[in-house]
Amino acid sequence: MIPELGQFSLILALLLVMLQVGFSFIGATHNNQLWMSVGTSATRGQFIFTGMAFVCLAYAFYANDFSVLYVASNSNSALPLEYRLAAVWGGHEGSILLWTTTLSLWTIAVTLFSRHLPAVFRARLIGTMGLISIGFLMFCLFTSNPFDRLIPAALDGRDLNPLLQDPGMVFHPPVLYMGYVGFSVAFGFAIAALLGGELTQQWARWTRTWTTAAWIFLTVGIAFGSEWAYYELGWGGWWFWDAVENASFMPWLVGTALIHSLAVTEKRGAFKLWTVLLAIVAFSLSLLGTFLVRSGVLTSVHAFATDPERGLFILIFLGLVIGGALILFALRAPQVGLGGRFGMVSRESFLLSNNVIMIAATGAVMLGTLYPLFLDALGMGKISVGPPYFDAVFVPVMTPAIFLMGLAIFSKWKNDDLPTLAKRLKWAFAVSAATALLLPLVLGKWTPLISLGVLMALWIFTTAFVSLRQRLQQRQQGWLPALFGLPRAYLGMIVAHLGVAVFITGVTMVKGYEVEQDLRMSPGESAQIGGYVFRFEGVSDAVGPNYIAAKGLFKVTRNDKLVAMLVPEKRTYMVQNMPMTEAAIQTGFFRDLYVSLGEPIGDDAWAVRIYIKPFVQWIWGGCLLMAAGGLLAILDPRYRRRKKDEQIAP
Numbered sequence: 118m119i120p121e122l123g124q125f126s127l128i129l130a131l132l133l134v135m136l137q138v139g140f141s142f143i144g145a146t147h148n149n150q151l152w153m154s155v156g157t158s159a160t161r162g163q164f165i166f167t168g169m170a171f172v173c174l175a176y177a178f179y180a181n182d183f184s185v186l187y188v189a190s191n192s193n194s195a196l197p198l199e200y201r202l203a204a205v206w207g208g209h210e211g212s213i214l215l216w217t218t219t220l221s222l223w224t225i226a227v228t229l230f231s232r233h234l235p236a237v238f239r240a241r242l243i244g245t246m247g248l249i250s251i252g253f254l255m256f257c258l259f260t261s262n263p264f265d266r267l268i269p270a271a272l273d274g275r276d277l278n279p280l281l282q283d284p285g286m287v288f289h290p291p292v293l294y295m296g297y298v299g300f301s302v303a304f305g306f307a308i309a310a311l312l313g314g315e316l317t318q319q320w321a322r323w324t325r326t327w328t329t330a331a332w333i334f335l336t337v338g339i340a341f342g343s344e345w346a347y348y349e350l351g352w353g354g355w356w357f358w359d360a361v362e363n364a365s366f367m368p369w370l371v372g373t374a375l376i377h378s379l380a381v382t383e384k385r386g387a388f389k390l391w392t393v394l395l396a397i398v399a400f401s402l403s404l405l406g407t408f409l410v411r412s413g414v415l416t417s418v419h420a421f422a423t424d425p426e427r428g429l430f431i432l433i434f435l436g437l438v439i440g441g442a443l444i445l446f447a448l449r450a451p452q453v454g455l456g457g458r459f460g461m462v463s464r465e466s467f468l469l470s471n472n473v474i475m476i477a478a479t480g481a482v483m484l485g486t487l488y489p490l491f492l493d494a495l496g497m498g499k500i501s502v503g504p505p506y507f508d509a510v511f512v513p514v515m516t517p518a519i520f521l522m523g524l525a526i527f528s529k530w531k532n533d534d535l536p537t538l539a540k541r542l543k544w545a546f547a548v549s550a551a552t553a554l555l556l557p558l559v560l561g562k563w564t565p566l567i568s569l570g571v572l573m574a575l576w577i578f579t580t581a582f583v584s585l586r587q588r589l590q591q592r593q594q595g596w597l598p599a600l601f602g603l604p605r606a607y608l609g610m611i612v613a614h615l616g617v618a619v620f621i622t623g624v625t626m627v628k629g630y631e632v633e634q635d636l637r638m639s640p641g642e643s644a645q646i647g648g649y650v651f652r653f654e655g656v657s658d659a660v661g662p663n664y665i666a667a668k669g670l671f672k673v674t675r676n677d678k679l680v681a682m683l684v685p686e687k688r689t690y691m692v693q694n695m696p697m698t699e700a701a702i703q704t705g706f707f708r709d710l711y712v713s714l715g716e717p718i719g720d721d722a723w724a725v726r727i728y729i730k731p732f733v734q735w736i737w738g739g740c741l742l743m744a745a746g747g748l749l750a751i752l753d754p755r756y757r758r759r760k761k762d763e764q765i766a767p
Contacts, residue, residue: 123173141244184270285345296335364406523580570625613746620739
């Protein structure tokens with residue numbers, strides 16, 4: 118009866134969220150405190166029953182209940198326990214339930230941590246998030262029910278996709294969904310403010326906290342996914358511009374623009390309409406990503422659904438949410454006002470330019486992602502848009518944004534003087550440019566792209582360093598007390614910008630200086646690559662819980678000193694009879710040694726792929742630094758301060 122209990126919990130959650138929406142909006146309309154409090158209580162009930170449904174599905178996987186169709190399709194009795202539990206979100210139905218549960222978690226968090234907001238505004242916010250929950254609960258119950266029974270029950274399951282049988286599956290989807298779904302809070306703040314007809318600087322302050330929290334989760338989730346692909350797929354890449362990768366990257370770009378736009382709205386009261394529009398677009402792109410992954414319109418390692426009925430449901434829901442939000446925006450925009458004025462040379466101007474560039478970059482990614490789908494839908498043939506397009510378009514578009522990052526740190530609010538700004542930054546630019554020209558020559562390979570990458574990274578490093586030094590000098594005390602005395606929001610900005618610089622360094626170095634060789638190797642043979650000697654010692658057989666494997670052994674030396682013993686595997690998962698490559702990686706601060714075992718090619722020889730990847734770990738280290746910067750920013754006491762005179766439009 119556990120699956121039936123889960124099904125019943127979803128039905129109760131849907132009924133409660135309908136009460137949440139009705140009581141919240143009607144109570145807000147009539148300023149009825151009792152009705153608004155009922156809406157808040159319904160939110161908590163929805164969270165309890167949605168969570169109960171999720172626990173019931175997890176128990177069905179734990180107990181190997183193959184009378185549940187979803188469990189039989191995505192699990193197996195030989196599957197290790199950690200992957201059985203991760204299989205809860207390993208398929209379409211479970212991933213939708215995870216989305217719904219995550220949305221209820223964000224909603225309950227809003228009710229707990231936004232009690233200081235005016236009751237009417239809070240009710241509108243909770244009601245808006247409830248409308249989104251209704252859509253996903255209906256989707257879950259009517260087209261993607263994870264509790265459907267299989268009669269008669271299967272003797273065993275089909276197993277989880279071997280690509281997903283990895284520790285990354287345990288962490289990556291929940292963290293990514295926390296980011297995806299978290300933008301619903303920013304969306305709710307935007308709709309609630311539009312319904313009230315006014316946006317204030319206090320509105321921007323509280324929206325900024327929630328938006329940054331969602332952005333942190335999305336940043337970490339994308340980084341997890343990228344590193345997972347790097348070591349799991351065996352091809353040595355960290356980003357392939359896959360359509361589903363792009364589906365998470367587009368809301369990240371718009372979310373980054375939104376955070377900076379909220380900073381301007383909070384500080385200067387400017388960009389009000391632009392900020393609201395970005396909040397709508399960020400969540401809309403999260404919904405678009407859901408449509409791409411779960412509608413069956415594309416084929417990907419990440420895509421789950423192939424049922425057109427599900428795709429139609431999501432498309433209609435997408436149209437209702439985005440269309441309704443944009444109509445409300447068009448109707449209410451004239452009441453909001455334009456905000457403060459600013460000069461052509463000012464921090465506002467640079468941040469606005471940066472925002473526009475990020476939106477242009479998002480448009481370029483969206484074009485490359487959706488254009489092949491439109492052509493296919495119109496019967497005009499199939500085309501593939503891959504890394505060459507994105508590399509050729511994305512880098513030139515984003516390059517100006519990197520330079521504007523350095524300018525914005527030093528520029529003044531409202532108005533600034535360009536010659537004075539140039540004087541403050543001349544040494545930072547000179548050092549960056551000189552190093553960018555000379556460093557690649559010292560490293561033995563110079564190309565325009567390597568030099569450009571080094572220039573961009575150093576530009577961010579140097580401008581952040583100069584800005585920090587000036588702030589510390591102004592405090593006229595020891596550097597350590599002065600450092601701890603700086604606002605956390607400012608320190609968070611510096612750390613996040615340094616994270617971007619570290620990320621660019623990693624990308625530049627690995628693309629410019631990586632070494633790759635495909636070899637035919639027999640036991641006892643050696644290959645010298647990049648100053649390292651890789652000796653193939655041979656292959657042994659191994660048996661895992663649900664797979665058999667051929668395990669290669671490679672001895673890596675440099676100058677006759679042992680560096681690493683690498684053990685790549687070629688696995689065959691027995692239930693699906695699917696081969697998988699498990700790369701062996703020796704991770705270092707400045708380089709990775711990467712060995713991938715291919716197929717046997719006769720006479721005890723094997724196909725082997727060897728990479729030396731300089732600075733590749735800096736890519737994910739940079740992402741974590743960005744997230745750490747965001748965390749520092751939301752820990753700033755100013756965002757937790759409760760002021761009696763703080764008002765948000767009712």
